[in-house]
Amino acid sequence: MNALTLPDIAAQASRQALPLDWVGMCGIALPILIDGQRLTAKADAGVSLDDGTARGIHMSRLYLALEMLGQQPLTPTLLRNVLQHFLASHEGLSKNAYLRIHTDLLLNRPALVSPLAGWKAYPVSIEAHLENQMFHVELKIDVTYSSTCPCSAALARQLIQQQFVDDFANTPLRHEDVLTWLGSANGIVATPHSQRSSAQLRVHLQGEHLALTELINDAEAALGTAVQTAVKRADEQAFALANGQNLMFCEDAARRLNLALKRSDAVKAFHLKVIHAESLHAHDAVAESRWTRPSA
Numbered sequence: 559m560n561a562l563t564l565p566d567i568a569a570q571a572s573r574q575a576l577p578l579d580w581v582g583m584c585g586i587a588l589p590i591l592i593d594g595q596r597l598t599a600k601a602d603a604g605v606s607l608d609d610g611t612a613r614g615i616h617m618s619r620l621y622l623a624l625e626m627l628g629q630q631p632l633t634p635t636l637l638r639n640v641l642q643h644f645l646a647s648h649e650g651l652s653k654n655a656y657l658r659i660h661t662d663l664l665l666n667r668p669a670l671v672s673p674l675a676g677w678k679a680y681p682v683s684i685e686a687h688l689e690n691q692m693f694h695v696e697l698k699i700d701v702t703y704s705s706t707c708p709c710s711a712a713l714a715r716q717l718i719q720q721q722f723v724d725d726f727a728n729t730p731l732r733h734e735d736v737l738t739w740l741g742s743a744n745g746i747v748a749t750p751h752s753q754r755s756s757a758q759l760r761v762h763l764q765g766e767h768l769a770l771t772e773l774i775n776d777a778e779a780a781l782g783t784a785v786q787t788a789v790k791r792a793d794e795q796a797f798a799l800a801n802g803q804n805l806m807f808c809e810d811a812a813r814r815l816n817l818a819l820k821r822s823d824a825v826k827a828f829h830l831k832v833i834h835a836e837s838l839h840a841h842d843a844v845a846e847s848r849w850t851r852p853s854a
């Protein structure tokens with residue numbers, strides 16, 4: 559065989575003429591740029607194979623189009639350009655193009671009190687598609703936070719009151735005795751349960767801004783007790799106070815996030831899910847909320 563004529567199987571006719579919805583590659587390693595950070599990402603790149611008679615798509619063309627992602631900050635326009643390249647390189651074969659990018663966004667977070675800070679990783683997926691010439695970009699963001707059960711807190715307070723009644727029955731109240739009692743585990747007999755919780759945000763974006771960091775910041779501000787990075791005792795005490803002032807059911811968390819996301823100009827629609835991995839139960843408390851911006 560002549561070495562210059564390499565066999566091209568993809569160009570052959572398919573034995574079973576049948577279009578396919580998605581064909582491509584998953585888990586491609588690549589660098590991306592978000593908010594000035596170069597991040598390691600994995601991409602899933604694909605197109606529809608609408609010409610059912612064609613044996614295959616041209617994987618290498620999709621792969622090479624991804625090169626753009628390592629060179630410019632990630633924006634909806636850049637994602638759209640990549641998808642347009644996918645389609646331009648598959649003219650006659652494909653009508654729709656898809657790209658998913660998975661990464662961890664790293665944000666530096668200060669401690670609550672001490673002059674310390676640490677890095678927090680936020681798992682993020684950016685999903686873009688061009689279907690029937692309509693461009694759509696969606697973010698998936700995971701935010702972890704602490705939630706303390708309001709019901710459990712009220713029940714614990716009642717037990718503490720009961721203990722106070724028992725311990726100080728028929729004795730004159732002396733300031734010093736009460737102070738000691740308040741500082742003892744015998745006095746504060748019960749504590750409410752709290753748990754590491756997670757908010758899974760799916761946001762359909764509008765406009766030109768990827769808005770990842772802003773949406774994470776908005777979500778954490780709305781939730782109030784995001785998990786911490788560097789922690790000294792003073793920070794832990796401040797966190798205990800913050801939790802005590804921020805009692806929430808999963809319904810409360812979902813409502814707060816709903817209101818926060820609606821306020822963002824970058825958001826066209828969302829579907830959010832909060833999961834409180836209860837320490838009371840072996841199962842989770844979960845709430846979901848969806849919203850679509852009414853058309854102007």
Ligand SMILES: Nc1nc2c(ncn2[C@@H]2O[C@H](COP(=O)(O)OP(=O)(O)OP(=O)(O)O)[C@@H](O)[C@H]2O)c(=O)[nH]1
Binds near residue numbers: 617
């Ligand atoms: N379509 C397809 N290609 C595959 C698959 N698995 C591996 N490949 C390989 O992906 C490689 C790149 O394919 P193409 O993009 O068609 O490469 P090419 O023909 O050199 O590039 P063009 O000239 O641009 O078409 C080929 O060597 C294929 O064998 C598969 O399941 N489907």
